[in-house]
Amino acid sequence: MTDVADPKLEEANVGGGGSTETTAQRISYLRAGHSLKSWLLTTDHKRIGVLYTLSITFFFFIGAAAAALIRLDLLTPAGDLLTNEGYNRAFTIHGVVMVWFFLIPSIPNTFGNFLIPLMIGAKDLAFPKLNLLSWYIYMLAGLFTLFILIAGGVDTGWTFYTPLSTMYANGNVILAATAVFIVGFSSILTGLNFIVTVHTLRCPGMTWGRLPLFVWSIYATSLILVLATPVLSITLVLISLERLFGLGIFTPAIGGDPLLFQHLFWFYSHPAVYIMILPALGVVSELVAAGAHKPIFGYQFVVGSSIAIAALGFFVWGHHMFVSGQSLYASAAFSFLSIAVAIPSGVKVYNWTATLFKGHISLDPPFLFAMTFIGLFVFGGLTGLMLAMLAIDVHVHDTYFVIAHFHYIMVGGTISAFFGALHYWWPKIVGRMYSLAWGRVTAIFFFIGFNLTFFPQFLLGYLGMPRRYHVYPPEFQVLNVVSTGGAAVLGIAYLMPLIYLIYSMRYGKPAPNDPWDAIGLEWTTPSPPPKHNFETLPVVQRPPYDYEIELRDEHV
Amino acid sequence: MSDARPSVAEPFTDPLQQHRAAMMGMYVFLGSEIMLFGGLFCVAAAVRLAHAPEIVRASHALHSGIGGINTAILLTSSLFVALGVESAKEGRAKIASGWLGGAAALGLVFLVIKAYEYWMDFTEGLLPVEGVHSRYVDDVQHLFMNLYLIATSLHAVHLSIGIVLLIALSFRVTLGSIKLPERAIVLVTVGLYWHLVDVIWVFLYPVFYLAR
Numbered sequence: 001m002t003d004v005a006d007p008k009l010e011e012a013n014v015g016g017g018g019s020t021e022t023t024a025q026r027i028s029y030l031r032a033g034h035s036l037k038s039w040l041l042t043t044d045h046k047r048i049g050v051l052y053t054l055s056i057t058f059f060f061f062i063g064a065a066a067a068a069l070i071r072l073d074l075l076t077p078a079g080d081l082l083t084n085e086g087y088n089r090a091f092t093i094h095g096v097v098m099v100w101f102f103l104i105p106s107i108p109n110t111f112g113n114f115l116i117p118l119m120i121g122a123k124d125l126a127f128p129k130l131n132l133l134s135w136y137i138y139m140l141a142g143l144f145t146l147f148i149l150i151a152g153g154v155d156t157g158w159t160f161y162t163p164l165s166t167m168y169a170n171g172n173v174i175l176a177a178t179a180v181f182i183v184g185f186s187s188i189l190t191g192l193n194f195i196v197t198v199h200t201l202r203c204p205g206m207t208w209g210r211l212p213l214f215v216w217s218i219y220a221t222s223l224i225l226v227l228a229t230p231v232l233s234i235t236l237v238l239i240s241l242e243r244l245f246g247l248g249i250f251t252p253a254i255g256g257d258p259l260l261f262q263h264l265f266w267f268y269s270h271p272a273v274y275i276m277i278l279p280a281l282g283v284v285s286e287l288v289a290a291g292a293h294k295p296i297f298g299y300q301f302v303v304g305s306s307i308a309i310a311a312l313g314f315f316v317w318g319h320h321m322f323v324s325g326q327s328l329y330a331s332a333a334f335s336f337l338s339i340a341v342a343i344p345s346g347v348k349v350y351n352w353t354a355t356l357f358k359g360h361i362s363l364d365p366p367f368l369f370a371m372t373f374i375g376l377f378v379f380g381g382l383t384g385l386m387l388a389m390l391a392i393d394v395h396v397h398d399t400y401f402v403i404a405h406f407h408y409i410m411v412g413g414t415i416s417a418f419f420g421a422l423h424y425w426w427p428k429i430v431g432r433m434y435s436l437a438w439g440r441v442t443a444i445f446f447f448i449g450f451n452l453t454f455f456p457q458f459l460l461g462y463l464g465m466p467r468r469y470h471v472y473p474p475e476f477q478v479l480n481v482v483s484t485g486g487a488a489v490l491g492i493a494y495l496m497p498l499i500y501l502i503y504s505m506r507y508g509k510p511a512p513n514d515p516w517d518a519i520g521l522e523w524t525t526p527s528p529p530p531k532h533n534f535e536t537l538p539v540v541q542r543p544p545y546d547y548e549i550e551l552r553d554e555h556v
Numbered sequence: 557m558s559d560a561r562p563s564v565a566e567p568f569t570d571p572l573q574q575h576r577a578a579m580m581g582m583y584v585f586l587g588s589e590i591m592l593f594g595g596l597f598c599v600a601a602a603v604r605l606a607h608a609p610e611i612v613r614a615s616h617a618l619h620s621g622i623g624g625i626n627t628a629i630l631l632t633s634s635l636f637v638a639l640g641v642e643s644a645k646e647g648r649a650k651i652a653s654g655w656l657g658g659a660a661a662l663g664l665v666f667l668v669i670k671a672y673e674y675w676m677d678f679t680e681g682l683l684p685v686e687g688v689h690s691r692y693v694d695d696v697q698h699l700f701m702n703l704y705l706i707a708t709s710l711h712a713v714h715l716s717i718g719i720v721l722l723i724a725l726s727f728r729v730t731l732g733s734i735k736l737p738e739r740a741i742v743l744v745t746v747g748l749y750w751h752l753v754d755v756i757w758v759f760l761y762p763v764f765y766l767a768r
């Protein structure tokens with residue numbers, strides 16, 4: 001890294017960089033056209049990444065608003081804010097929007113889009129037009145979702161369980177199924193694009209063994225996107241037809257089987273959980289290596305664990321059905337396979353820890369978010385092990401214990417990694433430094449707010465509070481109030497970056513090429529990168545994460 | 557791109573790389589198509605396991621002869637597409653265009669025969685259409701016919717897309733807007749899609765018509 005990297009990044013806090021324009025900015029992808037058309041018809045992966053970031057942020061706040069309603073209603077044991085029906089609709093829209101319109105596209109479609117070509121030394125993704133099409137499909141599905149909100153919502157929960165969804169639900173089940181069906185195509189096209197890009201567009205010297213871990217994890221994610229999403233698509237078609245025409249596949253009255261729906265749904269939706277967490281694991285690998293300024297410990301094992309999680313993820317769906325009457329032998333096998341997922345997950349956590357050992361750790365916001373991630377991921381993972389065990393699951397199934405567990409992974413994990421990625425690559429994306437101090441404050445607020453919100457839910461669940469109920473016995477109120485209070489703190493952590501990141505776009509100090517002294521092809525480009533990423537195709541001659549290692553003698 | 561190689565599109569640096577990307581993109585897409593129909597085959601298997609004797613009886617009521625003729629037609633169309641792709645690789649545009657057009661015509665014949673078969677099912681009271689007097693032996697036959705209609709019509713949708721693609725390609729090859737043999741990859745990838753749609757039928761046929 002020959003570029004001047006300013007070690008005193010704190011100075012970025014002081015405004016005054018103001019309106020000076022750097023050479024990098026004059027040639028950047030952001031300046032390659034200012035019209036709305038140049039954004040809406042762009043095939044530049046970086047611009048599409050930005051478009052995705054804006055859209056998923058919008059949907060995140062819709063999902064968050066629903067969550068706020070839920071938490072406010074749960075302040076008191078009586079259901080006084082929302083009606084029963086209204087509560088059902090609030091948690092359903094929260095689930096549908098957060099799962100399909102935020103979490104699944106969160107890291108792959110934003111940072112994956114922006115970074116994969118930069119990280120592997122390519123000019124763009126393999127199919128740039130398909131990439132743009134994928135964004136339009138996402139937006140079309142998003143419009144359907146907004147229409148559901150206007151039309152009065154859905155009340156089935158995000159899982160659309162039959163026969164509730166096919167026979168009894170009063171909401172707009174078909175609209176919701178259509179929205180999720182459409183957004184699935186966006187996922188498939190994006191996954192396809194990533195897989196082909198990683199296979200065919202790596203620059204000379206970028207061998208599979210030199211791929212950044214983020215690229216590996218997005219690659220593993222893409223395999224799931226491409227193979228699991230179509231199963232959800234056909235399942236949604238089947239429940240829509242069942243609701244419209246009485247198809248009967250999930251109706252026992254004419255020989256169908258409602259449990260079949262759960263099998264098909266979780267065949268997609270459990271791997272979907274790994275769609276949400278694998279990219280986060282990849283981000284954290286990058287953040288840990290950059291934060292410690294050391295080569296990642298056990299590169300091959302971290303890669304292998306990503307692939308192993310993706311592969312194992314296809315064979316654990318039955319652990320959602322331990323109490324639904326499936327065969328006990330099937331349950332035992334699913335329990336074993338689910339517990340096995342702990343091995344690759346553990347490999348990652350141990351390898352990150354070993355990477356940090358004797359590292360030169362800089363406590364910048366990305367690193368704080370990475371630490372937040374590791375803590376919450378370990379907690380969410382260990383409680384996942386408990387849930388994978390048959391006997392414990394019978395006790396806590398469909399309680400707040402499950403809610404707390406998967407929010408530790410999906411919110412604590414994925415969103416902290418998303419924020420980590422945002423704070424890490426922001427200078428690359430907009431070419432400006434943001435206030436590191438405020439970034440640190442946000443990380444701390446996030447950690448405290450998150451734990452205050454969701455830790456009490458473990459206790460509530462273990463004590464027996466079921467999920468999806470808004471009327472509860474008075475003895476649960478204290479923990480629910482703590483949880484709602486925590487959600488307010490968490491909400492502040494979500495809003496703060498909006499302020500200082502947007503502020504940085506105008507008043508931030510121009511970012512150097514490599515503000516974190518990190519290694520990786522994306523840091524060799526100007527910040528923000530030019531339209532075609534690289535002046536000349538880069539050639540990679542060094543292993544990944546080739547940070548200098550100090551030997552003991554050098555100190556003595 | 558400074559050098560004049562029109563066959564290489566933007567993110568690629570050489571034609572072979574672009575060729576590999578196109579092939580791989582189509583294969584990955586077909587993989588996801590297989591998973592889409594895979595869901596339906598799983599449903600068919602589950603229903604079959606739960607009600608084996610009733611399913612066999614229901615399967616007998618389908619017109620396996622018509623289905624057999626349609627299988628032969630589709631396989632022939634796949635042969636035409638394969639021959640078209642081979643001619644395209646050799647740069648013989650006229651012949652390639654002819655083969656593609658022939659394959660599309662066979663696809664249309666398949667759809668016409670399929671429509672006739674649906675009509676026969678309908679007159680026998682076996683097609684699950686709202687408000688029509690149906691004559692099912694039992695509920696499982698109703699379920700079976702529903703599943704049959706969904707699976708075959710989803711296949712027909714895929715086939716129709718294939719027909720449109722083949723007709724469009726056939727015209728574009730004739731008009732010369734696809735240069736052969738340089739851009740034969742377009743025909744290869746569409747051909748792969750056509751073959752997969754055929755293969756799906758090859759599995760649908762025994763699952764529904766030949767359940768014994």
